[in-house]
Amino acid sequence: MINSDVLHNTLEDDNNTVAYIIGIKNLQIKNMEKNKLVDAEQMPVISTLKTFPKIAYCFSLFEELTLLNAKRNINTSSSNNYILCALLAIIYNINQKEKASHQKDDYNLGVYIKEYIDEHYLDEINLKSMAQNLHISEYYLSHTFKKYIGYSPMQYVIQQRIKEAQNLLLSTDLTITEIAFHCGYNNSNYFQSVFNNIVGMPPGKYRKSWKGI
Secondary structure: OOOOOOOOOOOOOOOOOOOOOOOOOOOOOOOOOOOOOOOOOOOOOOOOHHHHHHHHHHHHHHHHHHHHHHHHOOOOHHHHHHHHHHHHHHHHHHHHHHHHHHHHHHHHHHHHHHHHHHHHOOOOOOHHHHHHHHOOOHHHHHHHHHHHHOOOHHHHHHHHHHHHHHHHHHHOOOOHHHHHHHOOOOOHHHHHHHHHHHHOOOHHHHHHHHHOO
């Protein structure tokens, strides 16, 4: 399926390939832009599975009625429009199922990414290493996780590190430098700056305020 204003070509794989091509003008599907059949993020190739016989039947009707009406010199536009509506309804339903499946896949991947970060946020971690270990692109990882959680993977890493730091400040006597190293920061000053930006006060003040020192 190819939207309007999209450059494309048709490749013939072998002599056994049968192609049916329909060009549609002035198409308007609910909640879609004019002359758009698929969303921009959707793949233009969809699996018809059990619906293929219905689609093939629509195309065969097109062909039979066109030939029959040509012999009788009858205008085929009315009958073709009914068949076209049926075909578009079938394709639209397939699209909706594809989108629902894609959303479910994204949700599952979001959960998987979160579990990975929860396990490794104290390690030396960045977007590139996450993408490599999870075998997906950096863009897809970041886009999917942000849609699932609401912020980027690295923002989530920082939040988890600061939560760990808060816990250690209140439950241990480790120095701020030791806590910084434990939480994945090699620079204590940078750690304190990040902590202050998120919590609203430096680590030392946070510890004193909660311990009443």
